[in-house]
Amino acid sequence: MSLVKYEIFSKVAEVGSFTKTAESLGLTQSAVSHAIANLEKEFGFPLVHRNRGGISLTNDGYVILVNIRKVLHFDEQLRQEAAKITGLTKGTVKIGTFTSVSSKWLPEIINKMEKEFPHIRIELIEGDYFEIETWLLNGKIDCGFINVDHSNHFEIIPLKKDRLLCIVSEENALSRQSMIELEQLKNVPFIMPTYGGYHEVKFLFESKGIEPNIRFELMAEDSIKSMVAHNLGVSILPEMLLESMPSGCSAIPLTEDSFRVLGLAARFNLSPAAKQFVDVTKRWIQETSVS
Template sequence: MSLLKYEIFNKVAEIGSFTRAGEILGLTQSAVSHAVSSLEKELGFPLIHRSKSGLKLTNDGQTILNAMRQVLQAEELLKQEAANINGVTSGTVKIGTFSSISSKWMPILIKKMEQNYPGIRIELREGDYYEIEQMLIDGEIDCGFLNGTYSNQFHFKPLFRDRLLCIVSSSSPLYLKESIDIEEVELEPFILTSYSGMNDVMTILELNNVKPTIRFELYDETGIVSMVEHGLGISILPELVLKTLPPKVRAIPLKQNCYRTIGLATKQKLSPATKIFIEVLMKWLSSNEKTSQIEYTKEI
């Protein structure tokens, strides 16, 4: 068995397609299929269920994938450590991120990494909090932005507190208020974010014993803002996603001064490239004026 076969199988499992995995790795679809079949023959059991609806890992395939990822991670760490000893900064950092971080932060951070550390390649995997945490546990990423974690498998480093604001349209009786008591949320239909994992909005509603009439549950914050714009309800969203709002839609502070805490979750053992990314992230956070309105911590 070879590391190349491990890499091919890992990419097929990650992408869910032989053809697309081949395109990314610079291989033909038949070469990818042959590598996986050869690996199955060497191991003595099937790794993938193939059907007209697509492919899915077998239970044995998922188990062996986790072990293979540990081998690939060890190889990547070895390469980075060797390059570091030789005074060369190189490697790959795989980062889990959600939509607001992807759109507001990552373009700037990637640009800074390319300018200062061109030998380091950044790979992004987007998901909700639960999916990012699972990617960390499964070894698919090196670090990931989360709103907290209960897992002791990796380290969580708080970065900043992002205010939660009430979003209302001009048709709402709350529109002209300077601040909104969270209990007033019960007065109108509510549009709830539906991502899995630790749901910040549900948490603050439960803590304050508020039971809104939930009209819709949506994953995308843009869709929630659009629903509010059309007078279909009100919502509570993080300030980071609300830099631009449609006309006649306001983001109003809550009297209870509610926040979500965003941080970076990492493996216990950091690669040199991951350490550099964290250094760039922290330096940017501490110096960027655009984040000055967000209270963040330098504890890391």
């Protein structure tokens, strides 16, 4: 079976559209449709649902996708090993990331990669913790920044302990305190950050047996900070996201020992290019002392 068909199927699964797949791979839409139809004929069962809303995988398609991505991963690894033998490190590394890492770390890490390994191409896919772990498991990405310090499924390189701070409006009486107890937040309107996967703020409340009075649940950190600045509630966010604060908003430490652990999760049997990315990231963390 042709690896080109595998690449087409993997991209269709990623973007959910024959048209977008064709644009991404420089093919015609009919070529993409024909490749998927041929794969379905070779396997003997449907791989995708075709409907007006786009393309989605069948249950069998999801099973096949994981294995197809393994084949593509090892093909890429083989090509990179061959390039390494000839003295040239090259290839593509797919990285899963989320907002704070994308804005604070990755620009400098990628600059460092491009200087040291100009033939390695970096692809970034942004999501939340849950999506990144899922992409690692199904082979969509090689490495991903996540909020865990151990895993049975990946190699985890701990990078930084990021304090959780309470953010309050300067109109709020809590803003006059040097530290805030979690118990004090029990009865005030709370703006809960919302995202998939491990949720350090919810876990913090649960560990103390406290049920917060949730007024809003928002995903965008800037929206949360704006709501707090207008005294519509208080919230808790990682310190890494609080370098820029709106006027009238303060970040105050909690009395509880509270933080998230940021780490780089890597698949086992990494390609040479992905190993270089991991190594460059670790060195950059050490050199900049962000941990």
